[in-house]
Amino acid sequence: MLRSVCKLILQNRVVYSKLICICHFPARRFFNSGSKSPDQQSLTVSYLVNSCGLSLQQALSASKKVNIEDTNKRPDSVLELFATYGFAKSQVSRLICIRPHLILADSDLTLRPKIEYFQSLGIVGPDLPKFIISNHSLLFTSLHNRIIPNCDFLKGILETNENLVRSLKQTPCVAGGNIEKTMKPNINTLRAIGVLTSHIVKLLILQPQAFMLRDDLFKEVVLEALEMGFRPKSRSFSLAVRSLSRSKVNWDKKSEVLKSFGWSQDEVLAAFRVQPMLMVCSEKKIGKVMDFLVNKVGLKPSDVARCPNLLLTSLERRIIPRCTLLEILAANDVFKKGRDIVWALNSTKEMFEKKFVTQYEYRVPEAIKAYWSEVESLKSTI
Incomplete structure (x- = not known):
């Protein structure tokens, strides 16, 4: 009996040894100094x-x-x-x-x-x-070798801490970027073609990221703006650079949204020349405003193309309250729906209220009430 047990143990010793290795090796590896x-x-x-x-x-x-x-x-x-x-x-x-x-x-x-x-x-x-x-x-960028020199350079152009802070808030990475290789050459490119310092300052405040493009890509953006007919000394030139410096893919996507509502390529370019900030709007914003103006208000796509500022305005805070008022005025035969609606939507708050609110305050009180109700309800959600 004893001999049989010993034989069984000897036969299974190899298997037992393997089990010991499998059970203990991972633990030994887990407790290596690097773990x-x-x-x-x-x-x-x-x-x-x-x-x-x-x-x-x-x-x-x-x-x-x-x-x-x-x-x-x-x-x-x-x-x-x-x-x-x-x-x-x-x-x-x-x-x-x-x-x-x-x-x-x-x-x-x-x-x-x-x-x-x-x-x-x-x-x-x-x-x-x-x-x-x-x-x-x-937080991991060198304060004395990178952050302070960058901010000193920016302040030398922007002149005040207030302008510097506004610029940094737009694009915080500028404080830690390689200004020597990107921003300085790009600023020099604008100066070389006659862009005014005041316009460079404005662009640095609104879109400092534009100056962080590689200098060869930045020169392509500048050349494209020139080919579109923007004059370097005009304020619209710097705004065009701001818009064009965003990716070409984004430009194409936004153009396709506008074309889906009936704009031609010429209308896209013409609208951009009138309002370069058009292409800073998101695709979602462009589509939402176009859909409302064309399908709900009844404007022609060409009407909007001639006044691209409409795409920059707030649908909720401006367009909808104004359209609500104009709809009621039209129903009361005091406003012709097809007349001056683009002007009404694009005018300043003061001009709009003087012409359409104050003038009809007593004649069509329900319209004025609806307008202020829209305005107040939107204030509470902002």
């Missing part, structure tokens, strides 16, 4: 969830990139710093979810000087967290 132990991982995940406000799934993902047990850094100091500068917990969570290594950054040497610098420029209050979150890479 996190389950305890370390659980501590990091727990910290990310309980202190940083990440969801469990976000924390598990972030814990693959950062380990609070492997450092003598004090992650609490980073959270305290953000709280000091008015960051909400949800904003901190978002930042750490995107850049988990933030919790291991040196709060005093790496983070605080940059936040204080932007604060000193005038980015304060709720705008400060929004600005930092919109371009979190600035």
Whole structure:
């Protein structure tokens, strides 16, 4: 009997040895110096969830990139710093979810000087967290070698901190970009063809991103604007550059939306020459306004093409309330629906109310009531 048992053990020794290897090798590999132990991982995940406000799934993902047990850094100091500068917990969570290594950054040497610098420029209050979150890479960009020189260069052209802040808010990445290779040559390109400094300043405030194109691509944009007939000294030239600097794909998509409502290619180009900001509007906005004006108001596509400003106005805040009023006035035979409707929709608030609200306040009170009702209801949703 004993002999049989011994024989059975010897026969299965190889299998038993393999089982031992399979069970223990992964554990040995898991605890290599480059990996996190389950305890370390659980501590990091727990910290990310309980202190940083990440969801469990976000924390598990972030814990693959950062380990609070492997450092003598004090992650609490980073959270305290953000709280000091008015960051909400949800904003901190978002930042750490995107850049988990933030919790291991040196709060005093790496983070605080940059936040204080932007604060000193005038980015304060709720705008400060929004600005930092919109371009979190600035927190890891050299303050003295990149951020300050870039901002000094911009301020030299924009002249005031107020203009600088407006520009930075439009495109925060400009503060950390390579201005020497992009922005400076592109500004020189505009100056060389006679674009006025005041127009360059305006473009830098409204669309600094345009100047971050590669210089050869920027020159193509400038040449295209010239070929379309825009004169360099006109304000519309810089607006055309602003629109054209956005991708060619976007231009084509917006053109197709307009053509789907009956515009010709010539009408697209003519409308762009009249109002270069037309192509800054989103495809959704263009389609929504065109659909309302053509299919609900009854305008011809060519009517809108001759007054492309209509596509820049708010459908909810301007066009719908005005059309509501004009519809009731037309029903009361005091306004001919086909007459002056484009002018009425495109006129300033003061001009419109003087001609159509004040004039009919007592003659058609229900129309005025409907108009103000629309205006007030929209105010409450803004």
